């Protein structure tokens with residue numbers, strides 16, 4: 001039995017699988033218990049001990065993340081229009097012709113302003129995957145759009161390689177998510193403009209939203225207005241309210 005400091009990182013990860021499973025169960029219990037805990041938390045914020053647990057959970061899950069692993073896909077005939085869930089940041093009227101996507105780097109560096117035509121000029125991909133909501137429902141649907149990795153290569157190519165997170169926000173900035181860059185660059189993470197071959201409607205996030213089977217629905221922000229590439233985690237609406245920051249599947 002080698003000394004602990006002789007265990008390679010890979011070894012360590014393999015040995016940690018049991019504790020990962022335990023961590024997953026703890027996360028589930030966390031989701032169920034959250035509203036109860038929330039009721040007792042001052043100023044509506046998660047108590048420090050639980051917040052730390054969520055951060056440990058992020059490092060465990062992201063350590064096991066494999067870029068080449070594809071989430072399960074489904075037959076197109078199983079796909080249906082998603083039920084609408086969550087309207088934070090999409091309640092105001094939107095002028096779709098005037099819509100533009102602001103692209104920024106660390107410290108607010110302005111990179112570009114992108115139109116929907118620019119996004120549609122990137123290679124189009126579609127996928128039929130299961131959308132999962134932490135509220136306990138799941139539904140198979142079909143998304144069409146551009147891979148975020150293609151978008152990043154095209155519009156953030158001049159950033160150096162130390163980007164760790166991407167923050168996406170609605171135009172009114174009332175809803176925002178922060179997602180690790182490995183997930184954002186995954187082949188099944190799309191800037192989606194279609195559901196079942198139809199342009200997104202307002203309630204589903206027109207003109208552009210995030211779609212990925214690697215994260216719960218809370219991360220799949222509807223009506224994206226800005227994308228910012230960061231060297232640390234950015235804003236995250238539900239993370240700031242005590243939900244799991246990583247929210248991975």
Ligand SMILES: Nc1nc2c(c(=O)[nH]1)N[C@H]1C(S)=C(S)[C@@H](COP(=O)(O)O)O[C@H]1N2
Nearest residue numbers: 082083084085086087088133217220221222
């Ligand atoms: N702007 C915005 N995006 C959002 C939400 C929201 O409230 N506002 N809710 C999220 C949640 S919890 C889910 S499950 C999905 C639901 O997407 P749908 O309404 O297209 O089914 O949107 C996500 N994206």
Ligand SMILES: [Mo]
Nearest residue numbers: 133134217218
């Ligand atoms: Mo959700």
